[in-house]
Amino acid sequence: MKVFVLNCGSSSVKYQLVDTDLEKMEKQQEIVLARGSVEKIGLVPSISSYQVVQENPLFLPQRQSKLPPPEKEPVEVVDHIAAIRHAIKCLTNEKTGVMRDAGEIQAVGHRMVHGGEKFKKSQVINDEVLRNIRECVEFAPLHNPHNLRGYNATYELFPNIPQVAVFDTAFHQTMPPHAYLYGLPYAIYQKHGIRRYGFHGSSHRYVTYRLGQLCGVNRDQLRVITIHLGNGCSMTAVDHGKSIDTTMGFTPLEGLLMGTRTGDLDASVPLTLMAKEEISVAEVNAMMNKHSGLYGISGVSNDMREVIMAAQEKKQDRAQIAIDMFCYRIKKYVGAYAAAMGGLDHVIFTGGIGENSPLIRDLSMKNLEFLGIEVDPQLNKMENTVEGKISTGNVGVWVVPTNEELVIARDTIRAIEGVDFS
C-alpha cells in the first residue's frame, strides 16, 4: 500500500512516499519510494527538493551518504495545498516519478505535534478526532495549525482515502503524574491542562524499537535513555518500552539546551526580564525560543557545526561554553534518568547532532564510567549517519538514525487496520 507521509510546518512541507502494509512490516520488506520537501512556501521563489530513494528504510542509514544530494529547484508555491500539489507532480513525473498517478496513494499519514491528553496513540482522522485536534491548537499554536492545514489540503485532494494523525506527544502519555505534573496548584492543571507533555515521541519510540531489533531483544525488556539532538533536543527515559519521563515539557522549550531555545530555566527569569527590560510576553517568548540556546550563548550560530568550528578553529570562548553547557545538561539527565529507572542498559544518540558528532557524544558521556558507560574512541569516530554501537562498557551506547516518517507510515497502516500498537 502506498502511504503518503506528510510533515507540514509553518512554511514547509516535507513528504515521503512509503510502500508498506502489515505483511511488509512483519517481513521487514517496506520501501521508501521517494522523498522531498517544499520550503519557503509563500516566498518568491519557494524551494522544492525531490529524491527517488527506492530503498528499504532499515538499510537507508548505510546508503544515505552514497545517495546523490536531492535536486533543488525554485518553484512558485503560494500555500500548503499548492505545495502538496507540487509534491504529487514530482511523485508522478514521467521521468523521475515513482507512481503513474495520484490515485495510487491509498492512505495519508500526518505528523501532528500536539495531541494533549486526548490522544495516547495514532488515530484515523474523523470529525471527532478533528474536533479534538483543534482543541489542542491552544497548546501548540506554532505547530498544530500548520499540521491541520496539511490535513485540510490532502482532504481536499483525496477526500475518499483514510488519513491518520500521528502525535509527537502520544508516546509520552505513559508518564506517571509525579513526572508530568508541575509544582503549581493542582487546579491549574485541571483547569488549563498545564502539565508536561513531551515531544519528539515518534523519534524516541522508533530508536528504542530499532535498538531492540539490533540487540535481538524486545524493547520491553530494556531500560533505555534516548537522546534526540537536532535543532530541538530532548531526552527520554524509556523504561521497559514505556516513556516514564522526558525533558521537554508543556512546550518544547524545557530541558536540554537547543539550537535557539533556552531549555531549563527558572520560571521567575522571564517575569524579571519583562519587568526590567519592559518587554512584552511575545518578546520574552521570542527571546527564549528564538534567540537563546547555542545561538544566544555562542553569538555564532544555532548550527552545531558552526559552533564547534568557532570553538576549535577560532578558539572563541563563548562557543566553547555553549558546547560545554549543551553536553553538561545531557550528562545531568543521564544521571537523573538512570536513577529514575533504577539502572540503565542502553543509551541511544539520534538526530542531526547525535548521529553526526563524535565530539558531542564523547563530551556528554565523559566521566560516566561509574554508571557502566564507556565510549570507545575508535567506534565513536563514526560520522555520516551510520547505525551501530560505540561503547565497550556494561551499558550499550548506540547511534541509531531516527526515522519519524517510517513511524508515521507504519502507524497509518496500524490505525487503518485497527491493530493494537501501544
Ligand code: ADP
Ligand atoms: P531538525 O531538528 O530540524 O530535524 P536535524 O536533526 O537535521 O534537525 O539536526 C540539525 C542539527 O544537526 C544542526 O545543529 C546541525 O549543525 C547538526 N549537525 C549535522 N551534522 C553535524 C556534524 N557533522 N557535526 C555536528 N553537528 C551536526
